[in-house]
Amino acid sequence: MVCTDAQVRLMMKEREVGKSQEQAAVKANVKSRKTVGKYEKLGKLPSELKAPRQWRTRRDPFGADWPVVEGMLATNPELEAKTLFEWLCEQRPGQYEASQVRTLQRRVAGWRALNINKVASLAQIRSAGELMQTDGTWLNELEVTIGGEAFKHILIHCVLPYSNWEWGYIAQSESVLAVREAIQRSLHKLGYAPTYHQTDNSTAATYHLNGKTEVGGEERTYHPLYLELLCYYGMQPRRTHVSSPNENGDVESSNGGLKRALRQQLLLRGSRDFAAVAVYEQFVYAVMEQRNRGRQGRVQEEVAVMKRITQAVLASYRERRLKVSAGSLIVIQTNLYSVPTSLIGQTVTVRQYEWQLEVYYQQQLIQTMPRLRGRSQHHINYRHLVTSLLRKPGGFRHYRYQPALFPGCPLGAVFRQCWEQLTIWYGEHKADLSYLRILGLAAQEMECEVATALTLLLEQARRFDDGDVAPLVQIKTLPPPPVLTPSTVDLRRYDALLQGGVA
DSSP: OOOOHHHHHHHHHHHHTTOOHHHHHHHTTOSOHHHHHHHHHHOSOHHHHOOOOOSOSSOOTTTTTHHHHHHHHHHOTTOOHHHHHHHHHHHSTTTOOGGGHHHHHHHHHHHHHHHOOOOOOOOOOOOTTSEEEEEEEEOGGGOOEETTEEOOOEEEEEEOTTTOOEEEEEESSOOHHHHHHHHHHHHHHHTEEOSEEEEOSOTTTEEEOTTOOOTTSOSEEEOHHHHHHHHHTTOEEEEOOTTOGGGGHHHHHHHHHHHHHHHHHHHHHTOOEESSHHHHHHHHHHHHHHHHHTTHHHHHHHHTTSEEOOSOOOOSSEEEEEEOOTTSEEEETTEEEEOOGGGTTOEEEEEEOSSEEEEEETTEEEEEEEOOOSSSOEEOOHHHHHHHHHHOGGGSTTOTTGGGGSOOSTTTHHHHHHHHHHHHHHOHHHHHHHHHHHHHHHHHSOHHHHHHHHHHHHHTTSOOOHHHHGGGSOOOOOOOOOOOOOOOOOTHHHHHHHHHHHO
16 A cells, blocks of 8 residues: 555554554554554655656657757757757658647756756845945836826936845936936935945946056946045945846845836826826835835944935036037037027036036026937027028028927927928928028917917918918017106205214
8 A cells, every 4th residue: 555654654653652553554544554564664754765767658759869959059058949949840850840849948958957057146245334236227117107208217226235225316317427316315315324335337337448457457447426426425436247237136136126116006006197207206215215114123233333424415417618619519428409509609517417408608597408318319409590590591401400490399290391391382492491481480489389370371282481371370579668757866865864864
């Protein structure tokens, strides 16, 4: 009779307290006392008596070709089982069926488990108050919208590995300004600074030395703005080795946990749309606050050995002094921005924030514009150039950044349609001049009103020019200044007041 380990243990227990073999067999629900005697004599459990199976229960379909497959894997371990299966089907037409690919996948997985070494994830001992890790993680997968429009953003995430306390900053890219702002906000939120700050080899905190080697044999070095922040708060920099993200494993793991928490809170909220970026940022901070509540015990251990922050907050912008080109443009990190033509040839001061740029001339704010993400982009405001174009209309058609001269309002496409239709009707020169006059009207008045007028004229399917657009736009004129009546001041009244005061 086949017994289970539990039955044998029960039989042996009964025998130890003096019960007979028959009584032990009845107690363990075994039919024969001979079974009790058998296991008493062997002194082993049924599971210990089973020998590993050395035979196959069915024919190996890849037995003939497996030595060849094994040799290919030894030469190129990255080969996938499906690729090998397709190769075998080409070499042995009609021998294999599509359903057998899973069998080969198991064989290949078993071979890799026995022959391919992997890099183990080594658990680290963390000391309280020693380290803060920072990493950028994209949150586009949350499908958050701002005012109904898709919001592409990244969270610069700061984590204390010992307590897993976390904070961060919503940014549009993993720039050095974003990393600085995230670290600074996290430090002031906590109120204390650790000894070290660790980041990966992203271009935010480090940059390549163009083939040169710095002291220590590395070809990357820290960004000066990053070092300035760490020095200000008394922290020392650390960075992971190249292609070793596991060295930032604590923050990498926390990235996934925070994303799951945000996704769940969005489901409870019932909507992924937010009125403004600031509202969404408060939502993210509320989730991190909730996650940090359960970590206060270990956080207190950390802050007990950290340095208290008494420094004021550093400016969250990077200041540049730039000369405005003849095209009324300034260049910031390979991206072009237009400014008023009155500043051509002048040197302006630009404050570069994460989300916006501020242009100053002689300490006076001239304009604010969004900061472009990426490289070789351009942000051209047609209002800056329309006057120059009206004086030189021949420069419009082949202007390098011509697409920016079509307004981007909700009805912006109608401006390009108007220009194309004018070209068909009047030819290039007259069409360009007429369109530029319409563009000047849009710069002077409301874009949407000019766009509505163009839509009405295009729907009528008859020729028109700039002279037909102006009457349809509600021209806003300023009220006349009030007429002031001149008055004469009698200075003798002041003399009388002074004489009376002295008396």
